[in-house]
Amino acid sequence: MEAPAANRVTSSATLDGGRIIAAIKASGIEYVLSVPDIVTSSGLLRPIADDRDLRLIRVCKEDECIGIASGLSHCDKRALILIQHTGFLDSINAIRGIAVEYKQPICMMVGLLQHEPERAPRDSSRYGVRIMEPILDDIGIAHHLVSVDADVAKIQPAIEKAYGASEPVAFLIGRSPA
């Protein structure tokens, strides 16, 4: 699904949080549902909290996001879930039931905690990061690695597809956005 790591990241690569937020807004997202994630804390969550065009809902535990996003989708309101991969793993039953079996347009942006950006997630030295893409593949959720600025172009089409087809999608944030 993704280009080999050697082809896609360099030590000078950057990821602009402002461009990600612009892509989120261009996708029609009105709500951001989040438990803080250190990967996206400064580059995404803080500016989103100050952004008047997005409504940030801070939740206590990541699986709440899945239910809230499902409820919003029944109102034709678009939401983005901004969490850490540990929270994704903790929410797997909600994701299985609501996003996958119920075929809901659950859009998740997942920070890969302690991931080395120069590596592909499957090659990470961190077990929790290494299993993310295989889990998403196994449960049939489309996923996109967002690790360099060029990856930001994947966001809007993927969110449009998720809402158009009523299916989940995950964006894996491979480096801290600046």
Place this chain on the structure above:
Amino acid sequence: MMKRDECFRVLARHITDEAVVATYSSAVDWVGVAPRVLNYTSIGAMGLDSSHGLGLALGRPDKRVVVLQGDGSLLMNLGCLVTIAAVAPKNLVHLVAQNETYEANGGHPIPSPKVDFAGLARAAGYAAVYDFADLDVFTQQVAHVIEQDGPVFATLHIEPSKPLTYDYPSLYDPAKRKAFKAAWQARD
């Protein structure tokens, strides 16, 4: 001590165009009492009924949402009390049927029968909190409970039910969910 289906019959007299979110035993009893297109029977993740309800309430602030949750469900998502209180949707009513058991999972007891859910909701910051153990009192107050500005929380102290039939394929029929969505999005 009340019975859940009796409480729901009383509640149903006051329900018009609200979305009613329910799961498991509460869903079985509610759908039996009030089969209607605006019933939202969420699936797959026990405890998230209240979170589904929050999403529905946020998305349609001009409509009211009533969540019918069991005590076992709420225990699996206690943080929702804090989230809902912080978001403070005026159109959300959160009713928890407390029978002190995981009824849908074999009737085993919850970890503690002493838990004060109304107290937890009050401490979390709900706008109004009630605790009902008498059907006459609930009958007298239910209209006010569901009509006032929320988020509103109420514990309904109920007996465990006789064994229920859980027809999940019907309860969670995708066609019903689709019909709900169309009806919920319709503007008056």
